Amino acid sequence: MAGYNRRTFLKGAGVALGSLAFGAGNVSATADSERFFINLTEVDRSDVPDDVEIIHDLSAADVLVARGDQSRVGSAVATAPDVKIDLSDDETGAVAEAEGPTVAGNSASHNHDGAPSNTEYQWDKREQEASGELTDKPGGGKFVHDTTTGEGTRVAVVDTGVYDDHPDLEDVVNAELSKNITGDGLDFRPNGAGSHGTHVAGTIAATNDNDGPAGGVLGTAPDTEIVAVRMFSGLQGYAGDGLAGWEYAAQIGCDAINYSVGYTVADTVEYPGLIALEKIISQVANYVRSQGTVVVNSAGNASLDMDAENILSLPTEADGVFGVSATGPIGYGWGGKHSDNEAKWLTGNRLDEPTTEPAFYTNYGSAVDVSAAGGNVDLEAIATNPDAYNDLVYSTINTTNDDGDVVPGYGWKAGTSMAAPQVAGAVALVRSLRPDASVDEVESLIQETASQPEEGETYHGAGHLDLNALVKAASDGGGGNAGGGTTGNGKKKKGK
Structure with missing residues (x-):
């Protein structure tokens, strides 16, 4: 396994990382x-x-x-x-990515103790003990989905569009409510901006219904309803279209908005207008909250301290927004004597870094409310070892073949974009158990039940998302004291 030292790497490459995707893409500031x-x-x-x-x-x-x-x-x-958000330098909004099999194909499985399965790559759902459906599950006992699968809830994915003809998303996306907010005259499905929104939707609500040889993948809340709101026309989108998508989502009663889109600016002196934009975002976010909708946002992929002077990551730093940083393993399924048994990939000495390790690219600081699985990357290893992609988040994607036809499949992506939908799905789980819970109560429950890794609040906010503890607290009726934690509506802000 290639050498991996997160802090040494950041020291040498942190400045260059600022040019990578911020949320779901690069931004023209x-x-x-x-x-x-x-x-x-x-x-x-x-x-x-x-x-x-x-x-x-x-x-x-x-x-x-x-x-x-x-x-x-x-x-x-x-x-x-x-602000115009331009995806031309980063087609999918991820720090790293790789395509996997089509829905009709076999997974490139290392597993010799059972049928090959796409779910073997879902370390995020396995670590959270989401469901007994996962092949060769580590551990045992009661799973999150034994209590709730998110039934009766609705989540808006304001993004690049969602491909609803994927077998793991066919019965998930509400086509009547889904909307194209760009005005380009087409529908809500992806239009030239890759599979970012489809990947996000799968992380939230994939159903594992693919009957192909490798099966499907499973989302955090497979019985929630997805509303796709497309804000990108081709490779370009606007912050204004995104905020219009927020308002629409609140008006149709969405429990959460997943907004894996953002823009980080390292010099607000050069762009003073963004300070005024922060206030406007906060106004929209707080209106959305007043309608009962949680705004979940990716913290950004610039590896920047959001508390530093003249740094601004939007929308994460705006009041009313629930900011999520990214974590992930290093070494998941890379090989070794247990490479033929994915049940051992999360156990013993198989990982160089745990699944709660802050991803090298993630923004951090007091605007982070919680951390969640967004995937990690050893950039040296990934250049030569395809198995290193297993540290990324595996989910549904759409691609286009040589004939121009859209093909559903699976693939890996890493970014805070992939961490946010883990939390949006968690909101659906809470609301399925407590449909009348306020936004403050939902956010507080997520924070109060989060576990705190050794890196502390700087990288994890209130802690790392813990679905088992969250669902237990929500079903028991405990927790959720709106004054018991720092929520997205009351996060501590640096002076600007």
Whole structure:
């Protein structure tokens, strides 16, 4: 196994990592000259010129998304740039990725003690003891899904679109409620931006219904309903479309929004408009919360301290947003004498780093509410050893074949984008047991039941997501004291 020292690696490569994907893609931090936000707490709507086009009316949150001459609308604090998010340098929004088999194919299994299965790669669901469906499960006893599978809940995936013809997602996505928010005239399904949204949806709610030779994969809450809200047209999206997706999700009664999208800026002095944007995001987030919807967001993949001066990671640092950092193993299924038995991949001395190890790329700081499985990467090993991809998160994907047809399959991705849906699925589990729980109560339950690894609050916030403890507390009626933890609505903020 290649040498791996997280802190040494960061010391040498941390600056370069800032150019990698932030959330679901790279961002053009310069203001788009045509699109901008209007904050109606700072300017009266009647003072907005008639020739300024309103793209999205989010006035329930005192926000408008507009197109026109920004300088003609109120004072400097009354508007903010609508940030363009560009996926052209990172098609899937992951730090690392690899395609696996199609749904009709065999997995490249190392397992000789049972039928090959895609679920053998799901270290995230195995470690959380999600279900007895997982092949050759380590341990035993009661599983999370013995108590709840998320029935009666709804989660919005505001992202690149979701391919609902995947056999593990066919009965999951509500096609009637799913929506394309971009205005490009197509539907909610992926449109040229890869499989990021499909991967996220599978992590939340895949059903393991594929009857192919390798089976399927299983989500955290396989009986929740997914609403796909596509905010990317081709490789480009706007923060304003994302916030419009948030409002829509709240209006249709979603229990959670998974927003594995973000943008980290290492010099807010250069982009002062983003400070005004932070306030606008907070207004929308707090409106969404008032409707009972939890906003779960990936903390970002720039390996940056979000508490450092002039660093800003949005939307994570905005009030009302539940920020999730990423963890993952190093050494899962890499080989050795037990490589033929995946039940041992999480046990004994098989791992160089545990599944709770902070991923080298994850942002960190007081804006992190909890950590969750996002996948880890040994960049030296992955260049020569295909088994090193097993440390990433394995889920549903869609690809396009040589004939231009969309093909459902499975693949690995690592990023805070992959950690956020673990928590969005957890929200569904809580709400299935406590449908009347407030946003504060849901967030507090997740934090109060989280376990705290040795790296502490800096990387894990209140701790690492613990589904067993969470479901037990939710079903027992304990925990959930809104004042008992630091939630996304009350996270400590650095001065800016």
